[in-house]
Amino acid sequence: MEFQHVPVLFDEAMEALNIRPGGTYIDGTTGGGGHSAGICERLDGNGLLIAVDRDTDALDASRKRLEGFTCEKRFLHTNYSDLETLREACGPAGADGILLDLGVSSFQLDNPERGFSYMHDAPLDMRMDEDDSLTAYDVVNGYSQREIERVIREYGEERWASRIAQFIVRKREEAPIQTTWELVDVIKAAIPAKARREGPHPAKRTFQAIRIEVNGELDHVKRAAESLPDILAPGGRLAIITFHSLEDRIVKQAFHKRLDPCTCPKNIPVCVCGKKPDVRKVTGKPIVPSGEELERNPRSRSAKLRVIEKLDAASRGE
Numbered sequence: 001m002e003f004q005h006v007p008v009l010f011d012e013a014m015e016a017l018n019i020r021p022g023g024t025y026i027d028g029t030t031g032g033g034g035h036s037a038g039i040c041e042r043l044d045g046n047g048l049l050i051a052v053d054r055d056t057d058a059l060d061a062s063r064k065r066l067e068g069f070t071c072e073k074r075f076l077h078t079n080y081s082d083l084e085t086l087r088e089a090c091g092p093a094g095a096d097g098i099l100l101d102l103g104v105s106s107f108q109l110d111n112p113e114r115g116f117s118y119m120h121d122a123p124l125d126m127r128m129d130e131d132d133s134l135t136a137y138d139v140v141n142g143y144s145q146r147e148i149e150r151v152i153r154e155y156g157e158e159r160w161a162s163r164i165a166q167f168i169v170r171k172r173e174e175a176p177i178q179t180t181w182e183l184v185d186v187i188k189a190a191i192p193a194k195a196r197r198e199g200p201h202p203a204k205r206t207f208q209a210i211r212i213e214v215n216g217e218l219d220h221v222k223r224a225a226e227s228l229p230d231i232l233a234p235g236g237r238l239a240i241i242t243f244h245s246l247e248d249r250i251v252k253q254a255f256h257k258r259l260d261p262c263t264c265p266k267n268i269p270v271c272v273c274g275k276k277p278d279v280r281k282v283t284g285k286p287i288v289p290s291g292e293e294l295e296r297n298p299r300s301r302s303a304k305l306r307v308i309e310k311l312d313a314a315s316r317g318e
Helices: 010-017 034-043 056-065 083-090 106-110 136-142 145-156 161-174 180-190 204-215 217-231 245-259 291-296
Strands: 024-027 048-053 072-077 095-101 232-242 279-281 304-310
Touching: 010 034, 010 095, 010 232, 010 304, 024 034, 024 083, 034 048, 034 056, 034 095, 048 056, 048 083, 056 072, 072 083, 083 095, 083 217, 095 217, 136 145, 136 161, 136 204, 145 161, 145 204, 161 180, 180 204, 204 217, 217 232, 217 245, 232 245, 245 279, 245 304
Parallel strands: 024 048, 024 095, 048 072, 095 232
Antiparallel strands: 232 304, 279 304
């Protein structure tokens, strides 16, 4: 199956990165290479792109798509939160820009073999990195009822989490739940008929939750949002595209902590801790897709882009 990936907020992300020829840029979620191609085009043969993904299929597709660009390119099979590997790759000068698109690629969603989608019947997998050990099968058939409920409630924000967990455990006592459609049937049975007729597909939130658990997604988002500014060069920008409220909340809080690092009690009139911001906010409210993009790519509907920029020593008052 050909790796398809429609880059979300493409023009907005390219503008946000403020790409300078000769710079070093990291696409931490290269996917099919859509955003990476935009970065390479703007580097105009003079600069370095570091393309990162935890999915080897994505790296292969990105490598193929970027063959025609003459800028220097490096491809890393790792996670975008792997700070030390990225620091080593971009060198002591740091990165002039880092982009993270946290959405699941169309290839992963639409490829039945990967088990991400409730629209295709496939073995329960959902691993972004197929070298990882934990699968959706392990979560569904190995976690306790309380653990399954926690995952679905916290990561899927699913109101019927308790019933779904109960029905999953009851079903697997008869036989292990092997496939995505077997799981969909259990979820549909757990959710009352009236609720199933309202809103999105009844399995959407549960599948999202299990995928997040399998891939440790929120831990990686938190680690990246907090630490990646450390490897930015002065004037470098970190741009993160999120796709649901859990991710966006983590990014918003991490950026706020960099923008206001003071740890003094709020009732003290003058800061005595001496901690000053080392970044500035580029975007106020998050950037969202235009109406035209929503028509062209409905999967972009929940996307939000937040951007910060690393301050130089003078701007930090050093």
